Amino acid sequence: MNGNTLELRDLTKRFGGVTAIDNLSLTVEPGQVTALIGPNGAGKTTAINLVTGFLAANQGDILFDGARINDLPMHERAAAGIARTYQTPQIAPGLSVLENVMLGAHKDGRFRLLDGLMRPGLLMQEQIRLRQLAEAALELVQVEQKFYLRQGADMAYGIQRAIELARLIVQKAGFLLLDEPAAGLNHSETAHVAAFVRARADEGRAVLLVEHDMDMVMQVSDRIAVLNFGRLIAQGTPDEIRSNPSVIEAYLGVDDEDEDTTA
Ligand SMILES: Nc1ncnc2c1ncn2[C@@H]1O[C@H](COP(=O)(O)OP(=O)(O)OP(=O)(O)O)[C@@H](O)[C@H]1O
Numbered sequence: 001m002n003g004n005t006l007e008l009r010d011l012t013k014r015f016g017g018v019t020a021i022d023n024l025s026l027t028v029e030p031g032q033v034t035a036l037i038g039p040n041g042a043g044k045t046t047a048i049n050l051v052t053g054f055l056a057a058n059q060g061d062i063l064f065d066g067a068r069i070n071d072l073p074m075h076e077r078a079a080a081g082i083a084r085t086y087q088t089p090q091i092a093p094g095l096s097v098l099e100n101v102m103l104g105a106h107k108d109g110r111f112r113l114l115d116g117l118m119r120p121g122l123l124m125q126e127q128i129r130l131r132q133l134a135e136a137a138l139e140l141v142q143v144e145q146k147f148y149l150r151q152g153a154d155m156a157y158g159i160q161r162a163i164e165l166a167r168l169i170v171q172k173a174g175f176l177l178l179d180e181p182a183a184g185l186n187h188s189e190t191a192h193v194a195a196f197v198r199a200r201a202d203e204g205r206a207v208l209l210v211e212h213d214m215d216m217v218m219q220v221s222d223r224i225a226v227l228n229f230g231r232l233i234a235q236g237t238p239d240e241i242r243s244n245p246s247v248i249e250a251y252l253g254v255d256d257e258d259e260d261t262t263a
């Protein structure tokens with residue numbers, strides 16, 4: 001898997017009077033986990049939305065393997081290998097766990113359907129291939145087989161999060177944007193997610209990890225970038241970030257669960 005380098009240059013996104021991303025420059029390299037951390041509302045999800053093309057930047061450049069992709073529609077960015085997970089798991093109602101994972105391959109479904117109309121046997125073969133791919137992906141994220149045909153929407157939260165990760169595998173994306181993949185998970189589930197994230201980078205993919213779980217971030221990341229009010233206030237190795245005074249002041253010093261200052 002070559003390439004998959006993302007470069008953000010002086011990127012800015014405003015929502016009315018709010019500057020959600022403020023002149024952000026950041027490089028995300030293949031083979032590495034780059035964490036993007038910062039307080040609630042710092043602009044982390046907005047940064048992901050700019051890279052996927054869900055939102056358009058007001059200023060700046062988004063370069064993927066050196067090519068400017070600002071003007072590419074979402075499906076073309078997906079086809080180029082950029083994939084994401086959502087802060088809240090996106091589970092399609094009425095579909096099984098397996099079908100929910102198969103949805104990950106949706107990006108080229110149009111061509112498959114056309115092929116299938118010409119040659120129905122091909123569609124069947126494709127479906128079988130896709131199903132096998134989805135089963136392998138579910139095995140990779142350690143979802144038990146007994147759940148594959150159950151309704152995705154009825155599954156425990158940890159399994160819904162695992163479905164999100166399995167979709168990335170089915171999409172065969174080289175660039176992964178993960179929006180708080182461990183949020184709401186217990187210790188052992190979080191450890192699985194951490195191992196998954198590290199393994200994807202080790203096989204040569206690029207990973208941008210947005211996550212509030214600092215133990216996990218410090219453990220899996222090669223580099224960490226810190227956002228505060230949309231601005232990059234620091235970047236460096238986990239050790240550098242841990243001891244950076246402005247990061248401690250803006251983020252690490254404050255316990256997320258404990259921000260109530262109304263007393
Ligand atoms: N679609 C939108 N319309 C208007 N304002 C928005 C929109 N999306 C985000 N914002 C604002 O932009 C800022 C950044 O939000 P964003 O969701 O990117 O933060 P975040 O770092 O992901 O926070 P969290 O850790 O809570 O998920 C916030 O002030 C938010 O209210």
Ligand SMILES: [Mg+2]
Nearest residue numbers: 044045046087
């Ligand atoms: Mg967010």
